[in-house]
Amino acid sequence: MKMFREIFFVCMLLGFVVSEEESTYETCGDDNSEDVISVINATVDRLMELRHPNWGWTNTPEVVLSLQLSAQDNFFGRCKALEQMEIEINNDINSMNIGKLALYVMAVKSSCKNPRSFAGKNLVKVLNQRVKKQFSYDGKPQTIPYDRYYRFGLAVGALCVNKRKTRNWVVGKLLKGQNTDGSFGDVHSVDDAAQILLALSCVKTEVRPCYLTRKIKRSIAKLVSFLRSKVITESGDVWIGNKYSSSSSVLGLMEEDEEEPSTWRCRDIMGSLAVNPGSLENEGAFSQRLPALAGDSYLDLMDEWQCQDPVSIPPDYQPKCNTSDPSTCSPATPTNEPIPSIPIDVRLTIFTDPPPIVGNVSNADVTVTVNNGSTLYGAMVIARDNGLITFVSQTSTWGEYITSMQGVAANATAHEYWALIDGATGQLLSKGVSSYVPSDGEQIVFRLKTW
Numbered sequence: 001m002k003m004f005r006e007i008f009f010v011c012m013l014l015g016f017v018v019s020e021e022e023s024t025y026e027t028c029g030d031d032n033s034e035d036v037i038s039v040i041n042a043t044v045d046r047l048m049e050l051r052h053p054n055w056g057w058t059n060t061p062e063v064v065l066s067l068q069l070s071a072q073d074n075f076f077g078r079c080k081a082l083e084q085m086e087i088e089i090n091n092d093i094n095s096m097n098i099g100k101l102a103l104y105v106m107a108v109k110s111s112c113k114n115p116r117s118f119a120g121k122n123l124v125k126v127l128n129q130r131v132k133k134q135f136s137y138d139g140k141p142q143t144i145p146y147d148r149y150y151r152f153g154l155a156v157g158a159l160c161v162n163k164r165k166t167r168n169w170v171v172g173k174l175l176k177g178q179n180t181d182g183s184f185g186d187v188h189s190v191d192d193a194a195q196i197l198l199a200l201s202c203v204k205t206e207v208r209p210c211y212l213t214r215k216i217k218r219s220i221a222k223l224v225s226f227l228r229s230k231v232i233t234e235s236g237d238v239w240i241g242n243k244y245s246s247s248s249s250v251l252g253l254m255e256e257d258e259e260e261p262s263t264w265r266c267r268d269i270m271g272s273l274a275v276n277p278g279s280l281e282n283e284g285a286f287s288q289r290l291p292a293l294a295g296d297s298y299l300d301l302m303d304e305w306q307c308q309d310p311v312s313i314p315p316d317y318q319p320k321c322n323t324s325d326p327s328t329c330s331p332a333t334p335t336n337e338p339i340p341s342i343p344i345d346v347r348l349t350i351f352t353d354p355p356p357i358v359g360n361v362s363n364a365d366v367t368v369t370v371n372n373g374s375t376l377y378g379a380m381v382i383a384r385d386n387g388l389i390t391f392v393s394q395t396s397t398w399g400e401y402i403t404s405m406q407g408v409a410a411n412a413t414a415h416e417y418w419a420l421i422d423g424a425t426g427q428l429l430s431k432g433v434s435s436y437v438p439s440d441g442e443q444i445v446f447r448l449k450t451w
């Protein structure tokens, strides 16, 4: 009996040790442990649930690129997605920003099709021409790219993995825009820095004049130290910047930081990222996080890239996510979150004038009562339904994007946008209206800003 008890005790201890085993991450140089693989699979499932009836997504190329890089085994209906991309390119190529065009170029390449001959176009050539025009607009030369750094980074990276060199003078102009702390631009600077780092990581391998290669390497070193300085701990999680800028930052640092990944807390960051998809998270979050979870970046396309045979579509699967009816995009397995029922007050303050305010009657300051747990978007809809405010939004890969308030539309060409600001701190909210959940008594300020 004693021996039986001892064996039982040893087994319990072993079980405890096994269940307490640390997760390991391919991104940080190990193999992905089972629990990480299960998060990857859950993320792919969510992306498949978010697929539209036309077999595309809100941002089709971003999702296709992500699935091709990291989940070819589970990505069914690839040919249908490619057909949908052809339609989108033909409809929108003239109006799309260079970041979007870059995503198409990379999505096509990752699907083993030729972006130099896709949808009847040479997408690489078109992208290269647009990149060259980034530093001259409003009729004069400019110091920052028209589409700003995130999209510019995507574009230069997409050209590079397709063996198309961005002109030396364009690279030189880009490097001139680097701030002394190593960042580029000002708003969302961690995202921008990570995107430029990935691009330069490819660009540094191209044949260039020695002085430029030296400058590129110096810029990379500054970007690395900037991103390292942005590692933060927040409510027990560890991020680079925030949750949503961490994915590309981790991939960029893994590529270029020569120090041990533990020195910038790679495993802690991955531990924070590798959690099951949240119910208020969206396509943008999943498609950017998936490659980081699997340890793949688009730089993998630089080398010989191979595609598996297309995976057959499960017989019971029909894409159904219609963004105007969110119930069609909801998780198949509902999460066990409590149904919110406690009423809370949320104050919405809208300034339609740029500061200083000159007494425009269309400003608004209203308080609405919503259920605890409602999103900011939910509160805005209640205010609109009660005739207290007006606003217009469009569905984007990160949820609803506010384009107009009180009849005042942000002029996108002039880089205007409606900013969401925490009334107590004056800081920009870190999430959009569809993901942000206000608390009781909170004030959200809406202001027209430029970026």
Ligand code: B12
Pocket (backbone or CB within 6 Å): 059, 097, 098, 099, 100, 101, 103, 150, 151, 187, 188, 191, 192, 242, 243, 244, 245, 284, 285, 288, 396, 397, 398, 399, 400, 401, 402, 403, 412, 416, 417, 418, 419, 420, 421, 428, 429, 430, 431, 432, 433, 435, 451
């Ligand atoms: C550039 C950029 C912006 C530009 C967008 C300009 C435009 N409309 O064209 C500006 C500076 C205006 C902007 C604003 C905001 N942004 Co922003 N933005 C980015 C960034 C750096 C790159 C996006 C991009 O160009 N993608 C590539 C191109 C090819 O894709 P695209 O489909 O053309 O891009 C569209 C969307 O990305 C959209 N967009 C950009 N930001 C946001 C934010 C939200 C909530 C929505 C719904 C859409 C959206 O604008 C593009 C055109 O529709 C991303 C970083 C990232 N990791 O993705 C953050 C990012 C998407 N933004 C973010 C946030 C929080 C905001 C704001 C809510 C900030 C604020 N408090 O005001 C506002 C949106 C407010 C609103 N009106 O609804 C977060 C979203 C996180 C989340 N879970 O919701 C991100 C991920 C940054 C981060 N790391 O936190 N943004």
